Amino acid sequence: MVEEQKHPLLLHPNPNNGVANVNERYGGDILLENMSETLSIFDRKRETWDELKKVWQIGGPSIFCRLAMFSLTIITQSLAGHLSDLDLAAFSIATTLLIAISFGFLIGMSTALETLCGQAYGARQHHMLGIYMQRSCVVLFLCAILLLPMFIFAAPLLKILGQSAEVAERTGLVARWLIPMHLSFVFQFSFQRFLQSQLKTAIIAWSSAVSLAVHAIISWIFVYKLGVGIVGTALTLDFSWWLSVFIFYGYVVYGGCPKTWNGFSWQAFTELWDFFKLALASGVMVLLENVYYRLLVIASGDAGSSHAAVDALSICVTLFGWESMVPLGILAATGVRVAIELGAGNVGGAKFAAKVCMLTSSVIGLIFFALVIAIPDKLALIFTPNSSVISIVRELAVMLASTILLNSIPPVFLGIAVGSGWQVLAAYINIGSYYLIGFPLGIFLGRVMNFGYMGIWVGMLGGSVTQILLLATVTNKIGWEKEVQKARGKHFLTNKVVHD
Incomplete structure (x- = not known):
């Protein structure tokens, strides 16, 4: 009888302890599964790194x-x-x-x-x-x-x-x-x-x-x-x-x-x-996103906030505006990467690109969150030496940092909307979240409930949370295969018309 040949990785007795071969004691399938899992983790890391390079x-x-x-x-x-x-x-x-x-x-x-x-x-x-x-x-x-x-x-x-x-x-x-x-x-x-x-x-x-x-x-x-x-x-x-x-x-x-x-x-x-x-x-989608928190300064001034408070809010909004250039860049990267993968018919690639962009934007949001919490005084000194204004900026640091962190997420969803072509729906979500929920809620908390500019800001943050939840729900229900068919069908049809 010919002895069954086994892979050397699965049959390798240890001469030092006399333990039976791995294949007999544990089963070769387990070792193969472990190797497969290790290779799979390595592949995922490599794919993530490759996608990160494309995003950046x-x-x-x-x-x-x-x-x-x-x-x-x-x-x-x-x-x-x-x-x-x-x-x-x-x-x-x-x-x-x-x-x-x-x-x-x-x-x-x-x-x-x-x-x-x-x-x-x-x-x-x-x-x-x-x-x-x-x-x-x-x-x-x-x-x-x-x-x-x-x-x-x-x-x-x-x-x-x-x-x-x-x-x-x-x-x-x-x-x-x-x-x-x-x-x-x-x-x-x-x-x-x-x-x-x-x-x-x-x-x-x-x-x-x-x-x-x-x-x-x-x-x-x-x-x-x-x-x-x-x-x-x-x-x-x-x-x-x-x-x-x-x-x-x-x-x-x-x-x-x-x-x-x-x-x-x-x-x-x-x-x-x-x-x-x-x-x-x-x-409409981007404009409403861009001007939303600018309304905070106007509303706070009308609500009777002090001159120093309005100045401090202006500084916070300016800092937020500068930082928002970063997630806007991620929005552009998300839109391009998702559109390219959908146009190529690669559903998995589009989903993976969106996940990597979300991870990237969230990490950036956390970094800026920590920066604002750590040195609010130094950030305020860029704009003014007024101690009263700097003191209010310090009090608003947690609100500003939270706003920056929350708003690192929507640009990725909006980028998916751009790449997939459902900007109209995203525009409606922005209108509803910001101007039918967030801003009215802020006015109610700030003026009716007399919480002042802090109440207005909290209400507007509520609009941002609503926007994130709605965009996440819509994104999860995207028919990615249908979007691929629409993207490829549209461009191949256009190509046919052009050449005919």
Whole structure:
């Protein structure tokens, strides 16, 4: 009889203790299962690391770009303070109110391009990316034109809102000269989404870095040294934003995207209504997210809070705004990664990308949570030496840290919405959570129950919790296979129509 051959890993007696072979005592299947589990854990770690690299390949430059371009305004605003208190107030109102609305709405609308370009890139319909990008420029430009009255008639609008005539008139002057910056958003955001979707992220970071460096130099020369006045100050900001646009344009048109840019096409003027509907939902979704906590300062002032309290809340909201550039970058990465995987027909890849993005954003939220709790005084000193304001900021540290932590989660869900194409539903969830639940609850706690600005903030946090629960519920019920069929069917149908 021939002796049964066994794998040496399963039959290896130990001469030192005389123990029977592993196969006889434990069973070879158990050892094979343990080996399989070890290999599986190793594979999962490797897959997670590979996905993290993909996420940060998109999210890293996106975060840097947002911080750098946001810093252009901060530099100009700080230099405007050297002109006069009136000029500083006018420039601050124009940028924190009018530009914030324009920025939030148009950057939100541009996320529709992430959905379409990401899915087309995943489906290998590369020629469609250039058409989608041009279509985005057309739709966003028309919407930017519709927003122009907000800049042209800024002075009378601010007077209606209660600003003094002197400040309102000066702000109106600044607003009119910031119209070129407002129009640059159309092309800035469209080019950026177009490049992100095909993972050409290095040019995004370089463009932002060059614009920031140039802006710092020309601002120092023209505003600080030559004293060009408030109009010249606004023009330096216009120039720096358009510089970034021209860098993108040169890269795309002159050979940087050979597969996805085939020149200007009349197809950019087709199917504009469908693109507009998707873009409008995206614009509303992001705008409502962007301005929600800004209402805290207004509501607290109306609720009779002290001047120091309102100043402290303004500092907290500003810090929250700076930090929110990070989860917004993760939102972009989530949208692109999910769209690419769905376009490629990879349901598992889309789900895994979403999980890794959620883990990444949550860890970042925890880091900033700990930072705010640890050094609230030092963060407040960046803005003011006033001890009363710093003391209130210290009291608000837990609320600010909790807000930052909670708001590290929704951007990932919104990124999934962008990648899957259900921005309309996400917009409704934002409206319901923030403006039908959170803000009314805050007003009730702050004014009716007399808890002041703390009550308002707690109520608004309730809106954030509601949003997270609703988005999580909807995300868990996504028919991922159906989304794959929609994504691939849409782009292959478009491809057929184009070539026919």
